[in-house]
Amino acid sequence: MCMIFVNLPVTNLEASTAFYTALGFNKNPDFSDDTASCMVVSEQIYVMLLTHDKFRTFINGEIADAKKTTEVLTCLSATSRDEVDGFKQKALAAGGADWKPNMEMGPMYGCSFQDPDGHVWEVMYMDMSGV
Structure with a gap:
Protein backbone atom coordinates (compact mmCIF):
# COMPACT_ATOMS: atom_id res chain seq x y z
CA MET A 1 0.00 0.00 0.00
CA ALA A 64 -21.14 10.25 13.64
CA ASP A 65 -21.47 13.77 15.01
CA ALA A 66 -17.76 14.51 15.41
CA LYS A 67 -18.53 17.47 17.67
CA LYS A 68 -20.04 15.06 20.22
CA THR A 69 -18.02 11.90 19.64
CA THR A 70 -14.45 11.29 18.53
CA GLU A 71 -14.57 8.87 15.63
CA VAL A 72 -10.86 8.94 14.74
CA LEU A 73 -7.61 10.79 15.42
CA THR A 74 -5.80 11.64 12.21
CA CYS A 75 -2.18 12.60 12.77
CA LEU A 76 0.28 14.23 10.39
CA SER A 77 4.01 14.47 10.97
CA ALA A 78 5.87 17.77 11.10
CA THR A 79 9.53 18.58 10.52
CA SER A 80 9.87 20.90 13.55
CA ARG A 81 8.17 22.27 16.64
CA ASP A 82 7.68 25.54 14.77
CA GLU A 83 5.83 23.70 12.01
CA VAL A 84 3.54 22.13 14.63
CA ASP A 85 2.76 25.52 16.17
CA GLY A 86 2.34 27.19 12.77
CA PHE A 87 -0.04 24.49 11.55
CA LYS A 88 -2.23 24.88 14.63
CA GLN A 89 -2.23 28.67 14.23
CA LYS A 90 -3.40 28.27 10.63
CA ALA A 91 -6.14 25.84 11.70
CA LEU A 92 -7.47 28.14 14.42
CA ALA A 93 -7.31 31.21 12.17
CA ALA A 94 -9.27 29.33 9.48
CA GLY A 95 -12.14 28.44 11.80
CA GLY A 96 -10.88 25.31 13.52
CA ALA A 97 -11.22 24.77 17.26
CA ASP A 98 -8.61 23.98 19.88
CA TRP A 99 -9.09 20.38 21.01
CA LYS A 100 -6.52 19.57 23.67
CA PRO A 101 -3.49 21.42 25.02
CA ASN A 102 -0.25 20.90 23.11
CA MET A 103 1.55 17.82 24.34
CA GLU A 104 5.17 17.19 25.06
CA MET A 105 6.28 13.64 25.75
CA GLY A 106 10.05 13.29 25.73
CA PRO A 107 11.22 13.76 22.14
CA MET A 108 7.63 14.10 20.87
CA TYR A 109 5.81 17.44 20.58
CA GLY A 110 2.39 17.92 19.08
CA CYS A 111 -0.88 19.75 18.86
CA SER A 112 -4.48 18.88 18.16
CA PHE A 113 -7.47 20.77 16.77
CA GLN A 114 -10.89 20.16 15.29
CA ASP A 115 -11.97 21.15 11.80
CA PRO A 116 -15.31 23.01 11.40
CA ASP A 117 -17.20 19.68 11.49
CA GLY A 118 -15.42 18.50 14.65
CA HIS A 119 -13.01 16.01 13.05
CA VAL A 120 -9.85 15.81 15.18
CA TRP A 121 -6.43 16.35 13.64
CA GLU A 122 -3.06 16.07 15.33
CA VAL A 123 0.31 17.33 14.11
CA MET A 124 3.39 15.79 15.72
CA TYR A 125 7.11 16.40 15.60
CA MET A 126 9.56 13.74 16.77
CA ASP A 127 13.08 14.89 17.63
CA MET A 128 14.97 11.74 16.62
CA SER A 129 18.14 12.95 18.36
CA GLY A 130 16.27 12.54 21.64
CA VAL A 131 15.21 8.94 21.00
Whole structure:
Protein backbone atom coordinates (compact mmCIF):
# COMPACT_ATOMS: atom_id res chain seq x y z
CA MET A 1 0.00 0.00 0.00
CA CYS A 2 1.31 3.43 -0.83
CA MET A 3 -1.52 5.99 -0.44
CA ILE A 4 -4.11 6.99 2.15
CA PHE A 5 -7.47 8.65 1.56
CA VAL A 6 -9.12 10.14 4.65
CA ASN A 7 -12.84 10.41 3.86
CA LEU A 8 -14.69 13.00 5.96
CA PRO A 9 -18.39 13.89 5.96
CA VAL A 10 -18.88 17.66 5.97
CA THR A 11 -21.95 19.82 6.44
CA ASN A 12 -20.73 22.70 4.27
CA LEU A 13 -18.47 21.60 1.42
CA GLU A 14 -17.45 25.13 0.42
CA ALA A 15 -16.51 26.14 3.98
CA SER A 16 -14.63 22.89 4.60
CA THR A 17 -12.75 23.26 1.32
CA ALA A 18 -11.75 26.80 2.34
CA PHE A 19 -10.60 25.52 5.77
CA TYR A 20 -8.34 22.82 4.32
CA THR A 21 -7.04 25.22 1.66
CA ALA A 22 -6.06 27.61 4.47
CA LEU A 23 -4.05 24.76 6.01
CA GLY A 24 -2.01 24.63 2.80
CA PHE A 25 -3.68 21.66 1.11
CA ASN A 26 -4.46 21.93 -2.60
CA LYS A 27 -7.77 20.96 -4.18
CA ASN A 28 -7.52 18.44 -7.01
CA PRO A 29 -10.28 19.45 -9.44
CA ASP A 30 -10.10 16.11 -11.28
CA PHE A 31 -11.60 14.35 -8.25
CA SER A 32 -13.85 17.14 -7.00
CA ASP A 33 -17.40 18.17 -7.83
CA ASP A 34 -20.42 19.66 -6.07
CA THR A 35 -20.49 16.67 -3.66
CA ALA A 36 -16.78 16.22 -2.94
CA SER A 37 -13.47 18.05 -2.67
CA CYS A 38 -10.25 16.09 -3.01
CA MET A 39 -7.67 17.89 -0.88
CA VAL A 40 -4.04 16.96 -1.55
CA VAL A 41 -1.87 16.80 1.56
CA SER A 42 1.05 15.11 -0.21
CA GLU A 43 1.64 12.68 -3.06
CA GLN A 44 0.55 9.89 -0.73
CA ILE A 45 -2.13 11.53 1.45
CA TYR A 46 -5.51 12.89 0.36
CA VAL A 47 -8.48 14.18 2.34
CA MET A 48 -11.80 13.56 0.64
CA LEU A 49 -14.38 16.05 1.88
CA LEU A 50 -17.80 14.59 1.14
CA THR A 51 -21.27 16.03 1.58
CA HIS A 52 -23.38 13.97 3.96
CA ASP A 53 -25.48 12.62 1.06
CA LYS A 54 -22.34 11.52 -0.80
CA PHE A 55 -20.73 10.07 2.36
CA ARG A 56 -23.86 7.98 3.06
CA THR A 57 -23.37 6.15 -0.24
CA PHE A 58 -20.15 4.64 1.19
CA ILE A 59 -21.30 3.61 4.67
CA ASN A 60 -23.73 1.45 6.62
CA GLY A 61 -25.37 3.07 9.63
CA GLU A 62 -25.31 6.68 10.69
CA ILE A 63 -22.79 9.47 10.31
CA ALA A 64 -21.14 10.25 13.64
CA ASP A 65 -21.47 13.77 15.01
CA ALA A 66 -17.76 14.51 15.41
CA LYS A 67 -18.53 17.47 17.67
CA LYS A 68 -20.04 15.06 20.22
CA THR A 69 -18.02 11.90 19.64
CA THR A 70 -14.45 11.29 18.53
CA GLU A 71 -14.57 8.87 15.63
CA VAL A 72 -10.86 8.94 14.74
CA LEU A 73 -7.61 10.79 15.42
CA THR A 74 -5.80 11.64 12.21
CA CYS A 75 -2.18 12.60 12.77
CA LEU A 76 0.28 14.23 10.39
CA SER A 77 4.01 14.47 10.97
CA ALA A 78 5.87 17.77 11.10
CA THR A 79 9.53 18.58 10.52
CA SER A 80 9.87 20.90 13.55
CA ARG A 81 8.17 22.27 16.64
CA ASP A 82 7.68 25.54 14.77
CA GLU A 83 5.83 23.70 12.01
CA VAL A 84 3.54 22.13 14.63
CA ASP A 85 2.76 25.52 16.17
CA GLY A 86 2.34 27.19 12.77
CA PHE A 87 -0.04 24.49 11.55
CA LYS A 88 -2.23 24.88 14.63
CA GLN A 89 -2.23 28.67 14.23
CA LYS A 90 -3.40 28.27 10.63
CA ALA A 91 -6.14 25.84 11.70
CA LEU A 92 -7.47 28.14 14.42
CA ALA A 93 -7.31 31.21 12.17
CA ALA A 94 -9.27 29.33 9.48
CA GLY A 95 -12.14 28.44 11.80
CA GLY A 96 -10.88 25.31 13.52
CA ALA A 97 -11.22 24.77 17.26
CA ASP A 98 -8.61 23.98 19.88
CA TRP A 99 -9.09 20.38 21.01
CA LYS A 100 -6.52 19.57 23.67
CA PRO A 101 -3.49 21.42 25.02
CA ASN A 102 -0.25 20.90 23.11
CA MET A 103 1.55 17.82 24.34
CA GLU A 104 5.17 17.19 25.06
CA MET A 105 6.28 13.64 25.75
CA GLY A 106 10.05 13.29 25.73
CA PRO A 107 11.22 13.76 22.14
CA MET A 108 7.63 14.10 20.87
CA TYR A 109 5.81 17.44 20.58
CA GLY A 110 2.39 17.92 19.08
CA CYS A 111 -0.88 19.75 18.86
CA SER A 112 -4.48 18.88 18.16
CA PHE A 113 -7.47 20.77 16.77
CA GLN A 114 -10.89 20.16 15.29
CA ASP A 115 -11.97 21.15 11.80
CA PRO A 116 -15.31 23.01 11.40
CA ASP A 117 -17.20 19.68 11.49
CA GLY A 118 -15.42 18.50 14.65
CA HIS A 119 -13.01 16.01 13.05
CA VAL A 120 -9.85 15.81 15.18
CA TRP A 121 -6.43 16.35 13.64
CA GLU A 122 -3.06 16.07 15.33
CA VAL A 123 0.31 17.33 14.11
CA MET A 124 3.39 15.79 15.72
CA TYR A 125 7.11 16.40 15.60
CA MET A 126 9.56 13.74 16.77
CA ASP A 127 13.08 14.89 17.63
CA MET A 128 14.97 11.74 16.62
CA SER A 129 18.14 12.95 18.36
CA GLY A 130 16.27 12.54 21.64
CA VAL A 131 15.21 8.94 21.00
